[in-house]
Amino acid sequence: xxxxxxxxxxxxxxxxxxxxxxxxxxxxxxxxxxxxxxxxxxxxxxxxxxxxxxxxxxxxxxxxxxxxxxxxxxxxxxxxxxxxxxxxxxxxxxxxxxxxxxxxxxxxxxxxxxxxxxxxxxxxxxxxxxxxxxxxxxxxxxxxxxxxxxxxxxxxxxxxxxxxxxxxxxxxxxxxxxxxxxxxxxxxxxxxxxxxxxxxxxxxxxxxxxxxxxxxxxxxxxxxxxxxxxxxxxxxxxxxxxxxxxxxxxxxxxxxxxxxxxxxxxxxxxxxxxxxxxxxxxxxxxxxxxxxxxxxxxxxxxxxxxxxxxxxxxxxxxxxxxxxxxxxxxx
Numbered sequence: 021x022x023x024x025x026x027x028x029x030x031x032x033x034x035x036x037x038x039x040x041x042x043x044x045x046x047x048x049x050x051x052x053x054x055x056x057x058x059x060x061x062x063x064x065x066x067x068x069x070x071x072x073x074x075x076x077x078x079x080x081x082x083x084x085x086x087x088x089x090x091x092x093x094x095x096x097x098x099x100x101x102x103x104x105x106x107x108x109x110x111x112x113x114x115x116x117x118x119x120x121x122x123x124x125x126x127x128x129x130x131x132x133x134x135x136x137x138x139x140x141x142x143x144x145x146x147x148x149x150x151x152x153x154x155x156x157x158x159x160x161x162x163x164x165x166x167x168x169x170x171x172x173x174x175x176x177x178x179x180x181x182x183x184x185x186x187x188x189x190x191x192x193x194x195x196x197x198x199x200x201x202x203x204x205x206x207x208x209x210x211x212x213x214x215x216x217x218x219x220x221x222x223x224x225x226x227x228x229x230x231x232x233x234x235x236x237x238x239x240x241x242x243x244x245x246x247x248x249x250x251x252x253x254x255x256x257x258x259x260x261x262x263x264x265x266x267x268x269x270x271x272x273x274x275x276x277x278x279x280x281x282x283x284x285x286x287x288x289x290x291x292x293x294x295x296x297x298x299x300x301x302x303x304x305x306x307x308x309x310x311x312x313x314x315x316x317x318x319x320x321x322x323x324x325x326x327x328x329x330x331x332x333x334x335x336x337x338x339x340x341x342x343x344x345x346x347x348x349x350x351x
Contacts, residue, residue, distance in 0.1 A: 022063035031059035081111045082315065083136040085127050087119045087143050091236065092264050093287055093304070097142050097163060100308025108312070110137075119145040119203075132157040138315040145207070161314045163307055164209060166322065174310035174323045176302040178210055181327035182217035185284065185300050188329060189257055190221055194282065196256040198248030199226060200235035200265055214261070227251070235261055241268030249278065257282045263289040263299055270295055288330050298335045301328040 024042070028035045033056060040046040041056040048056075059065075084101050086094040098114065105112040113136070117123040124146045131139050131154060138159040141151065148169040151160050155170070166173040189197065199218065201211035211233070218226045229251040232244035241260055248255050258273070258281060260266035266285030273281050285292050288301035303325045310323045331337050 022065040024065075026063055027056065027059045027065050030063060031056045079134065079137050080109060081113060081136050082312070083115045083127055083130065083139045084112050085115045085117055085124060085139060085141045085144065087117050087145075088236075089114055089116050091262075092289055093262060094142055096287060096289070096304045097308045100305040101140060101142075101312050104309045104312035110312075115139075117145065119143075119207075121146045125150070128154040128157075131160070134158075140311050140315060142311075159315050161311050163311050170320050172314040172317065172321045172323075174307045174314060174325060176307065176325050176327045178302070178327075179213040179217055181300050181302065181329070182214050183220055184327075185298075185329045186217055186221040186259070188331070188335065189259075189282075189284075192335065194256045195222065196252055196254050197226070197259050198230040198232070198244065198252065198255055198257070199259045200232040200240065200244045200261050200269075202235060202261050204233055210261070230255075235265050238264050238268030238271075241265035241270075242272040245269045245272045245276075245278075245281070249276065249281075255281050257284065260285050262286050263292045263297075266297055266299070267291050267295055270297055282334060284335075288328070292330070292332070296333050298332045299330045301330050303327060 024035055024038055028038045031038065033052060037048060037052060038056050040048050041053050082105055084098055086098055088094055098112075102112045115127045117127070124144060127139060128150070130136060136158065138161070140161050140163065142163045144151070144162070148166060148171060151162070151171055152169055154160065160171060162171055162173040163175060164173060165175045165177070186197075197218070199214060201214050202208055203211050205212040205215055215226060215231070230248055232240065232247060235241070235244060241258070241264070244260075244265075245255075245258050248258065258266070258269045260269055260283065263285035266283045270283045273279060273283065283297045285297055285299040286302065287304060288299045292299035307325050310325065314321050314323060
């Protein structure tokens, strides 16, 4: 396999000149550059990007740690990170963890061994303390509030967003609510904040039979509303932890002739507009873009991203400045 010295020897030019041609840096006369390229072609020489990365101390790659690749929330967040990375001449690699602490440690070890220039944790199972341990090997940012830990983050104040949505429902007279959450409140910060927001707004804990855990797909939404109605026939709202889940809930309610029950989702995906249900928009696109930008800042930055409650159907408010432009145009 030819190397840069072989190219230099065949072209009759110095290694430094060949390097400038290969990396397109610095001035090289046209005739000289042509001779170097011809030597590269003759020898079938290709730049060794790994060796280049080692010599420069940069890989121009970032790792994006996410529990699931096929989940709408993480898809939207990862898409924003990839777009920001591409705009900055970086590659982004998905690292699926399935919320396994062992897998997340493996990804941190990859950072330690310089496989990436930095890691972005969209969600995690391991404690913040462990992330802080690995910061000496490269930058790490999170897409959640990192509190007093020395980790940069771009995040939404989820407690505030849940309280706002639930208070809106309460003010409209809706008090009989079933809720879906992604994981147990003991392992998921978001799930814990959801139940705490309910307690803050309604002054009591939500009944366990009106709380559906481990909710990830539209099928969970279907199962959840059947469970809620079994325990609370006068159910008024299905408060879901994602738009795909809410879509499943809405379809099941239609099948059960219970279109009177409101459905709310999260993340303001197109399906929420198409099916006409309200959704909490946690601004994932902005969050992903900010998380990438923070990765290479020298200082620790905590960047809150304000959420929006997109009110549709019976909750629609034409005076709401948070309404999407498409909502305003088509309604």
